[in-house]
Amino acid sequence: MRKLLNVLYVTLPDAFLSLDGENVVVRNENETLLRVPIHNLEGIVTFGYTGASPALMRKCAECGVALTFCSPSGRFLADVRGEVQGNVLLRRTQYRVADCSVAGLAIAKNMLIGKLHNGRWVLERATRDYAMRLDVERIKHMATLIAESINKIETAKSVESLIGIEGEAASIYFAVFDELILQNKSDFQFNDRNRRPPTDNVNAMLSFVYTLLSHDCAAALSAVGLDPFVGYLHKDRPGRRSLALDLMEELRAPLADRFVLTMINNRQVSKSDFDQMENGAVLMKDDTRKAILKAWQERKQEQITHPFLREKIQWGLVCHVQALLLARHLRGDLDEYPPFLWK
Numbered sequence: 001m002r003k004l005l006n007v008l009y010v011t012l013p014d015a016f017l018s019l020d021g022e023n024v025v026v027r028n029e030n031e032t033l034l035r036v037p038i039h040n041l042e043g044i045v046t047f048g049y050t051g052a053s054p055a056l057m058r059k060c061a062e063c064g065v066a067l068t069f070c071s072p073s074g075r076f077l078a079d080v081r082g083e084v085q086g087n088v089l090l091r092r093t094q095y096r097v098a099d100c101s102v103a104g105l106a107i108a109k110n111m112l113i114g115k116l117h118n119g120r121w122v123l124e125r126a127t128r129d130y131a132m133r134l135d136v137e138r139i140k141h142m143a144t145l146i147a148e149s150i151n152k153i154e155t156a157k158s159v160e161s162l163i164g165i166e167g168e169a170a171s172i173y174f175a176v177f178d179e180l181i182l183q184n185k186s187d188f189q190f191n192d193r194n195r196r197p198p199t200d201n202v203n204a205m206l207s208f209v210y211t212l213l214s215h216d217c218a219a220a221l222s223a224v225g226l227d228p229f230v231g232y233l234h235k236d237r238p239g240r241r242s243l244a245l246d247l248m249e250e251l252r253a254p255l256a257d258r259f260v261l262t263m264i265n266n267r268q269v270s271k272s273d274f275d276q277m278e279n280g281a282v283l284m285k286d287d288t289r290k291a292i293l294k295a296w297q298e299r300k301q302e303q304i305t306h307p308f309l310r311e312k313i314q315w316g317l318v319c320h321v322q323a324l325l326l327a328r329h330l331r332g333d334l335d336e337y338p339p340f341l342w343k
Contacts, residue, residue, distance in 0.1 A: 007216075008041050009293045011286055013048035019056040041065050043219050045212070047289065066219045070211060078239075079215075081222060090225045093330045094243075098230050101158070107329070107337050108233040109153050112162050114250035114339025116153070119173045120146040121343050122253045126180050134179055142176050145169075159233065166233075173253070180261050187271035188264050197281030201274045202260070204282045205292065209256045210248070212296055216316070217251075218244035220323040226330075247322055254342040255315060259299050268295065308338045 010017065010026055015033065018025045024044065026034040038059060043066040046052065052067065060067040061082030068079040097103045123143040127136045149169040156162050170193070178190040181202070190202040198204040218228040218241045231242030233249065248256075263269050273288035284292070300316030313321065322340055329337040 007043040007045060007297070008036060010044070010046040010048070011289045011293065013286070014050055015046065015048060016050045017044070017046060017052035017056055019053060019059050024056065038063055038065060043068065043215065045070060045215055047071065064222075066215070066222065068215050079218070087225060090327060090330060091227055094226055095230060097330060098232060098236075104232045105156075105159060105162075107326070108159055108162055108246070109156065110337045110339045111233055111246050111249055112166055113150055113153055114341060115166070115252065116146055116150045116169050118250060118340070118342045119169065119253040119257075120150075122180075122258060123173070123176065130182065133182055139176050139179060142172050145172050159235075162233065177257075181264055183265045183267055184270065188269075197277075197279070197283075199280050200282055201269075201271065202264070204274060204284055205260045205263070205269070206256070208284060208289070208292065209260055209296065210252065212293075213248045213251060213256050213319075214241065214244050217241075217247040217319045217323070220320040221247065221326075224320075224323045224327040226323065226327055247319060247326070250322065250340045251318060254340075255299075255318070259296065262299075263292065263295060304342075307341045307343070 008024065012026075012028055012033075014028055016027050018027065019038075020035070022037055022039065023035045024038050024041065025032060044060065045068045047070045049071070051069070057067060057080045059065075060080055064082055066079060066081055069077040071077055097107065120143045123139050123146070127134055127139050127143075146169050149165050149172070152165050153162065156165060174190075174193050181188050181190060188201050190200065193206070194200070194203050195207050198207050221228045221243055226243060228241040228244040230236060231244075231246040233246045234240070234242035236242055268291065269288065273285055273291075275283045275285060277283060297316075300314060302315050303312050304315060304318070305311065306313050306318070306321060308325065309321065318340060325334065326337050328334045
């Protein structure tokens with residue numbers, strides 16, 4: 001089992017990252033804010049436009065430390081990675097399967113089954129835990145509709161059909177998402193999923209956490225020797241880490257969505273933590289991002305029993321385990337890819 005290493009998040013928009021010996025140095029103007037040994041890190045995520053020194057980028061590539069650049073609002077901009085680890089035969093198999101409509105479709109189906117199953121159980125679990133505060137009948141009805149969508153996946157003949165099923169199920173899921181917000185309803189209303197830019201507080205949090213989850217999935221795939229840019233459910237697009245997006249679909253609802261709901265319902269965020277821009281975009285303040293990052297790292301340390309391995313692992317290791325299972329399937333060690341089925 002792989003040990004969960006640290007990810008350094010730099011949230012100051014004017015911070016500059018450089019290298020001093022074997023240490024990552026974070027500076028703001030002429031002030032040194034932090035020094036941390038690079039070998040203690042698995043990844044670095046910086047939210048700003050100031051950037052990093054070429055020496056640090058080279059060192060990150062040599063040491064296998066993923067260096068990711070995001071905008072202050074959390075939108076992915078670019079990343080720096082070194083040589084892809086693992087056997088070249090694994091990557092060649094990944095590409096062949098992606099070009100094979102039958103084999104690639106089978107993996108995409110299982111990933112989508114995982115996503116819809118987990119979204120359904122987020123709703124089912126809410127009706128169990130908050131039965132006196134929710135419209136249980138309506139939410140259970142929506143969960144049933146999602147279950148019916150899962151059945152449709154089995155007979156889908158193309159990835160395009162899967163995308164249609166996923167879109168329909170997502171509409172059902174998000175139609176009742178607002179009902180799962182039990183506190184601060186006046187400040188955290190959710191009408192629909194919107195992004196680029198997000199136009200309300202809830203969507204701003206969702207987009208930010210999805211960015212963090214995508215980074216973790218891409219790092220996990222690279223670690224097992226897979227190419228994060230060649231996926232099965234999401235089509236290839238220059239600059240888009242399609243396989244990372246595929247992998248994170250299974251974890252959106254049980255990890256990211258529930259994390260956002262917990263922060264809202266526990267009153268860990270408030271209306272004052274967000275700024276409304278003239279163009280309608282809603283951005284989180286610097287201190288808000290820091291609070292969310294801290295809580296996100298703590299959440300990833302919590303343990304669950306992995307449904308396939310039947311072993312207790314940290315939430316932060318789930319994407320690493322799923323990446324490993326996908327690699328084993330591509331190598332022929334597993335007959336099919338086992339999605340993460342949370343309950």
